[in-house]
Amino acid sequence: MxxxxxxxxxxxxAFLIWGALVMWMCAGFTMLESGAVRTKNASMICLxxxxxxxIAGLAYFIVGYNIMYVDVGDIFGSFEFLYGPSxxxxxxxxxxxxxxxxxxxxxxxxxxxxxxxxVFVATAASIVSGAIAERIKMWSFFAFTLVLTAFIYxxxxxxxxxxxxxxxxxxxxxxxxxxxxxxxxxxALAGVLVVGPRLGKFKAxxxxxxxxxxxxxxxxxxxxxxxxxWFGFNGGSQLALGTPADAVAMTIVLVNTNLAAAAxxxxxxxxxxxxxxxxxLFAGLNGAIAGLVAITAGPTxxxxxxxxxxxxxxxxxxxxxxxxxxIVKVDDxxxxxxxxxxxxxxxxxAVTIAAGGRFHIQLLGIVSIGAFVFIASLVVxxxxxxxxxxxxxxxxxxxxxxxxxxxxxxxPEFVLMPEEMD
Numbered sequence: 001m002x003x004x005x006x007x008x009x010x011x012x013x014a015f016l017i018w019g020a021l022v023m024w025m026c027a028g029f030t031m032l033e034s035g036a037v038r039t040k041n042a043s044m045i046c047l048x049x050x051x052x053x054x055i056a057g058l059a060y061f062i063v064g065y066n067i068m069y070v071d072v073g074d075i076f077g078s079f080e081f082l083y084g085p086s087x088x089x090x091x092x093x094x095x096x097x098x099x100x101x102x103x104x105x106x107x108x109x110x111x112x113x114x115x116x117x118x119v120f121v122a123t124a125a126s127i128v129s130g131a132i133a134e135r136i137k138m139w140s141f142f143a144f145t146l147v148l149t150a151f152i153y154x155x156x157x158x159x160x161x162x163x164x165x166x167x168x169x170x171x172x173x174x175x176x177x178x179x180x181x182x183x184x185x186x187x188a189l190a191g192v193l194v195v196g197p198r199l200g201k202f203k204a205x206x207x208x209x210x211x212x213x214x215x216x217x218x219x220x221x222x223x224x225x226x227x228x229x230w231f232g233f234n235g236g237s238q239l240a241l242g243t244p245a246d247a248v249a250m251t252i253v254l255v256n257t258n259l260a261a262a263a264x265x266x267x268x269x270x271x272x273x274x275x276x277x278x279x280x281l282f283a284g285l286n287g288a289i290a291g292l293v294a295i296t297a298g299p300t301x302x303x304x305x306x307x308x309x310x311x312x313x314x315x316x317x318x319x320x321x322x323x324x325x326x327i328v329k330v331d332d333x334x335x336x337x338x339x340x341x342x343x344x345x346x347x348x349x350a351v352t353i354a355a356g357g358r359f360h361i362q363l364l365g366i367v368s369i370g371a372f373v374f375i376a377s378l379v380v381x382x383x384x385x386x387x388x389x390x391x392x393x394x395x396x397x398x399x400x401x402x403x404x405x406x407x408x409x410x411x412p413e414f415v416l417m418p419e420e421m422d
Contacts, residue, residue: 264291
């Protein structure tokens, strides 16, 4: 039996355990979204979210990872890198001790890195789901998810974490305020603009129909699950746990992550009455997510006060953006655009405050990624609308997708089936 150095073992273990925690964020998104929509659409949300994770895993395995981390000219010659352990790792598994050096030089098992990166892809796709809920066709949404996870997100990743042109310019985004959350937010914005608002959301007299969460308990549980998963999201992005310095750095990242989320909640609640006309629980919950998103680009600062300030401003901006979307008649069911896109832009710029980023480079990254993702997503949404149709029929939207498309209600004891209405 070959003994590998502790650094290799700890680095690989960190990728796997933190990746598993990030995967659990899928449960958080499912709870958040299913509790935020009306009960007649909750089952569809559950189906969409398990579909998102499955499509993301397959698409990133077959196509996306190579686009993101392998030179374009070498994509088709590097499938061994994608489809399983490296040649040296396979040799080691077969008992070839001479392969130890090559394996250790990489610092971690190849597929542990793939797993950790894959769950980030699923997170970006989950952001889109909540924004366009209650009126999007399932297969059309799944088709967009396939394009997003196989091509759009990996191209953004290749520019940045893959060592591409933005990385060479010095763009900094530690765990993905823009790379992950901004990508998901821009794709969601394009989607809601193409599919349009829900029936009756914006009335002819200019008023907005309030759509409070159908299950506040489930939404709150979802946010707590996301908060927990974010420790893996940001902590794991240290990408190493093999030295005392890595352990200390990871500790700082986790503490800053927690402080920013807490500050986001308090700031959102503090301003919700003046902005939204009430002390708003939903604003507070989104404030937590906004604080988490905002700190994700640069959670490494050793002065923890900055984490609280960045998180608080994220919560404030998110609450303002929720109101602005209503004013401009953009229907985002769960507040994904304010929490992920708006807070992500702020967090990416905030890297210049205490995490060493350069403002013009950070702005360049935001603008270039935003322009690419929004335009590419807009094209994909419009093509899908022409080919498959995006929006469910008026009858389906009124009845709810659970009964009309799935034949199953999330809360059947509270809802009459069509045959029971006579």
